[in-house]
Amino acid sequence: MNKAIGIFFFLISGLVLSAFAQDQKPNIVLILADDLGFADLSLNGSLQIQTPNIDALAKEGVNFQHAYVSAPVCSPSRAGLLTGINQVRFGYDNNLGNNQPGFDPEFAGLSVEQKTLGDRLKEAGYVTGLIGKWHLGTRDQFHPINRGFDEFWGYVGGGHHYFKSEENGKGYLVPIESNYKTPQPITYLTDDKGDECVDFIKRHKDEPFFLFASFNAPHSPLQATEEDLGLFEHIQDSNRRTYLAMVHRLDQNVGKILRALQSEGLEENTIVVFLSDNGGPVDSNASLNAPFNGQKGILLEGGIRVPFIMKWKGYLPEGESYPHPVIALDLMPTFLDLAGVASKASDQFDGVNLMPYLTKKRSDIPHESFKWRFTISAGIFEDHWKLIQLPDRLPMLFNLQNDISEQNDVALENVELTKKLMKKLGDWNLSLPHPLFLEGAEWKVRQRDLYDKRYEINQPQNK
Incomplete structure (x- = not known):
């Protein structure tokens, strides 16, 4: 009798654990490259560089073959990405730079009327962190900590020096900010961002988290470590050599994040997305967008068509190439669905939830235009x-x-x-x-x- 009762309670406890596992919200890691050329991944046919960690994401997940961003430059592209709304619908159709005469600088940033991924996921019970580049406004009302992110380590402008900052520095030499620690001196910025991402994962492994790993590589300035430059010494063009070294270091830090998820036992409860914020600026960082024409700043395919990969071990297909057009705006409704939040008509998202399409619950295509x-x-x-x-x-x-x-x-x-x-x-x-x-x-x-x-x-x- 006691044995039967024991078996009964064992079965009940197993069902409870199973139900708990099903109800558990997945962690979300969004890795964003900056000014990455479509062609500059071995995944996309590069003969000049190997990117094994980014390639591994595609081999273990879904590689979107026809993926767009909503703008061909950094700031408006990120505004669309973080809201799920085409940013021109709320007046964000220029890149963010110095305020121009006749405009109120209080509005130079991501409209406070728009909720961000950080806002929505925080409301859903996630701890939210942004590591790296913001570029959505420098005034207090636009600061990441006031836009849904619990933790911020990085800089609010559009780029940064890779080797140093200055106490009273301006532009690319501004000090690194953090609201949870005293920032360490910069070693190499791409490595430092990777380390901070790993630290975030380890500190929040026991609660649902959203990590926005916002790299600035391979955005200018063209700066790489001597070790990485040595890997590409056979490349004749010096700018191209430095650029490839920067992409290599980005790939190494993508691997660092993926290994942290594995070592902390989080791989099967974390969805990882990788994409670039726009096409490569061929004229300034020696990137390449082949086979696409054009570059950052224009609406030819080379400016708006980007690498886009999604992996969720055990839930999404492995090694699948998804052929139908998608857009970075899709991430907001997709992530909300994963967090158990139903999108409403009042959200007015321009993106759609991709999960039914990726899990074959829907056989139509996500977008007509x-x-x-x-x-x-x-x-x-x-x-x-x-x-x-x-x-x-x-x-x-x-x-x-x-x-x-x-x-x-x-x-x-x-x-x-x-x-x-x-x-x-x-x-x-x-x-x-x-x-x-x-x-x-x-x-x-x-x-x-x-x-x-x-x-x-x-x-x-x-x-």
Whole structure:
């Protein structure tokens, strides 16, 4: 009799533990690279660099083959990513820089009316941490600690020196901030960020956490360790050599984060996402976006199409390539679903929850179309067609199904389709509010001229 009672209680306790495991909210780790070229991962065919840790994520998870961000530069892209709303819908269609005459600097940042991933996940019971770059406003009301993040170690601007800061430094030499410790002196910033991410994981391993690992690599300035430069001494172009060394160090620190999750026994209860905030700025950091045309700052594929990987061991398919178009805006509703928070119509998200598509509960596609607006340019993607408007020329139309590198403008060959897409894009454009701030006017001509440059659309040899 006692033995039967023991077996009964053993079975009941097992069911309770099983139910607890099912109800447990998964940890979320979002790893964001900065200005990473699409082509500069061995996963995407690079012959010049091996990125085994990022590649491993794709081998053990889902690699999105057709992934976009909502803007071709850092700050508005991050505003969309962290809200799930196309940032131009709340006046954020310029990069964040010095305040321009006629604009109120109190509005130069991520609108306080918008909730962030940090806000929403904190409300859902997560401890939230941001390690690294913010670039969504420097005033107090925009500070990460006031935008849903319990812990912050990093800097609020758009970039930083990789080897040092100064006590009263400005620009890329500002001191590192932290609200939970006295920041240690910088060794190499990418390594320091990786170490802080590992520390966050270890300190919060017993509670649901959201870690935003916001790297600035391989954003300028081009600075790498001598050890890493030695790995690429055969690369003739010195800027390219330094850039690849920076990507290598980024990959090493992605591995550091993944190993921490494994060693703490968290791998099966953590979803990990990796992506870049925009395409590589070929003209400034020697990156490469092949096979895509264009670069950071413009709406050709090279500016907005990015590496995007999602892994959740035991829950998502392993080694799957997802072919349908997705966008970084999808992360907000996806993460909320994982946290047990139902999205509401009042959220007005432009992204969708990707989990039903990845787990095969839905067989349709997540998106029929996307729209972009960035300073002087606007674009629309629908079916396999992409139209881009600029102020000094006829619209450009590309068939991405057979012209992935956007080499053949076929607008005049498809006039009715061009008109249809222009109408849709124009109606959307007219529905948007005025920008809350502007970047310097000198950027308008620079961005226009980037459309006229020739870009490498083939992988270079290992030299």
